[in-house]
Amino acid sequence: MGAKMVEFNGWDMPVEYPASVGGGIINEHMAVRTGVGIFDVSHMGDIRLAGPQALAAVQHISMNDASRLAIGQAQYSALLYPLGTFVDDVIVHRLGEEEYLLVINAGTREKDFNWVRDNTRQFDCAVENLSDDFTQIAIQGPKAVHLLQKLTDADLGAIKFYWITRGKLCGLPNTLMGRTGYTAEDGFEIYIPADETTSATVWYEILTAGKEFGVVPCGLGARNTLRLEGKLPLYGHEISDTINVWEAGLDRFCKMEKPEFVGHAALEKAKAAGVKRTLVGLEMTGRGIARDGYKVQDESGCEIGYVTSGSPAPFLKKNIALAYVPIEFAAQGTALKVDIRGQGVGAVVVPTPFYKRPKKV
């Protein structure tokens, strides 16, 4: 479609689409916030766990509590190393009585699959890497449900956020559709057979059906600005194998009341010892854009931390960032500086998420 492409973890991916199709990072971002945008997210990975001990296996490797999932329900979680640091973040879907689907990041497909398989050998459960079997398309925004409803016989209105369903989609039978996403908006992620013909057909059918809603194809650029406004973590930035759950502020997805899971003991110790640094939201008060990796300083110019992700926020029309700082600098309203190419530019600690979608009245 004429998109600007970039290499991302072995994938050729669009950063943004041309203006001729309504693209550009800002247009794409605003389309998702006010209408609907679609993303090809097939680079994401899919691991299926099935068998009599599938739940036990998931409980062992995932920090959230999968026993709370009804069939058709999903939850955000993470896979942790024994140190309580991140292998990856993940959405755990319960597909059946003894069947779970983990949707993981592109950059960590091989690593995650090997890690899951190696850490679940003791359970009576089959672990399959289905990543190449699926094309995954995300349809995101307040009008996403209306768009997708035109293409499926499943009753999407009945599907709550973070629940999934199956139905006929663009003529394809029994297609998995989840009310999930990475944009801090309502929306769906659909999983269709990965052959090129099917994938292209469905993509173009979605674009056609979405014309009346002003649908825009969206690339990685908008994907990043959207998730940043919603404070959704990106592996390698807010979460990594050197950051633990408490530092990342993902406590509410970590069920320590589970008797065990990989990382449990280390997390207990870390909590008892006290968390030294934490992830905060920053808004630039001076003229300048804080970007990934830039150093954060206190008011006197001493380096105290670093930016994990930073960018202009197209919807909020501010320059925002997420950063790790020592806890003594984490209070809202704390004045800090970001080193932008040698100049300390003013920033302030603000509440997160920066953006929350409006509640349906």
Place this chain on the structure above:
Amino acid sequence: MAYPTDRKYTKEHEWIQVNGNSATIGITDYAQQSLGDIVFVETPKVGAELTQGKTFGTVESVKAVSDLFAPASGTVSEVNADLATSPEKVNSDAHGSWMVKITLKDPKELNALLSAADYEKFVAEEGGH
């Protein structure tokens, strides 16, 4: 696209339009297309010295920071105030959106720059259009 012939161009995609001993500088349409939505432009202050080929500021899109390279040496006499409030004008009209005006130090420096025709060829080879 046909690039305006009333100015010269650099391989770093700046344009320079001469008027006597003074010159106006901006970035080309090819540059703005490659950058995408421009959100921030950093320019030097009035009185600053530019040296041909050296960086004199930055232009930022949502995703990236790009250096601006001086097409010629000189002293900044004026800065476009619009850039601070409406950087997107550079996208909608790159050839009409100037960034800085300078008093030229050595007009002969411009002989090293590209004509509109040469720039068009250069851009076509770079995979542009």
